[in-house]
Amino acid sequence: MSTAFQNLKPGVFPTINPYTYADDSTQPFWDAAKEDRLVAPRCTNxxxxxxxxxxxxxxxxxxxxxxxxxxxxGTIYSRIIVRHPLHPDLAAACPYVSGVVELDGTQGAGARMLVNIIDCDPETVAIGDRVEIVFEHVNDEMSTPRFRPIST
Ligand SMILES: [Zn+2]
Structure with a gap:
């Protein structure tokens, strides 16, 4: 059977759209992602x-x-295990963890990211676990951010 996605592996939700559609208000995020850096905009006021x-x-x-x-x-604020694929072509990616990560460096004015949490056992990854960002460099424009547990 042919699928739209090749080389899927359990736990990793693929980059569905390889374009950022960035504008002036988002381009700095994607420029930093290309360099494996996480940046966030903070109000100057x-x-x-x-x-x-x-x-x-x-x-x-x-x-x-x-x-x-x-x-x-950051720290996992919330998470779910996705066991049923959004589309039949995504079945090989299941189960995977979708989570909300509270980002270090933003306390008091918290920023959170909704991300795929990879390199983990979906059954045991938990709220409160410490995680770190990892970027998949998809092409010259897109670097997909995901988080993985910090090995201790
Ligand atoms: Zn403000």
Whole structure:
């Protein structure tokens, strides 16, 4: 049977769309991702992180941001195990973990990312576990961020 996705492995949700469709408010994120760095926009007026990026601060409606380098580590805030594929062609990727990671360096103005958590046992990865970012360099434009447990 032919599928749209090749080389799927359990636990890794593939990059469905290899284009970022970036604009001025998101391009710095993708530029940093190419260099294996995690950055986030922080409001220059009130310090709130705006991730995903937005044209206006949701706290103070200010427009300008500074792009801040983050350590790329965090803590699992929430997670689910996806056992049923969204599409039959994605069956080989299941089960995988989809989680929300609270990012280090944003405490007090917290930023979280919804990401695939890889290199883990889906049955035992838990809320509160420490994780680190890893980028898959898909092409010259797209580097897909995922997180994996920090080995201790
Ligand atoms: Zn603000």
């Amino acid at each position: 009130c310090g709130t992180f705006r991730l995903p990026p937005s044209p206006f601060c949701f706290e103070c409606q200010h427009r300008e941001v500074d792009w801040v380098d983050l350590p790329g580590t």
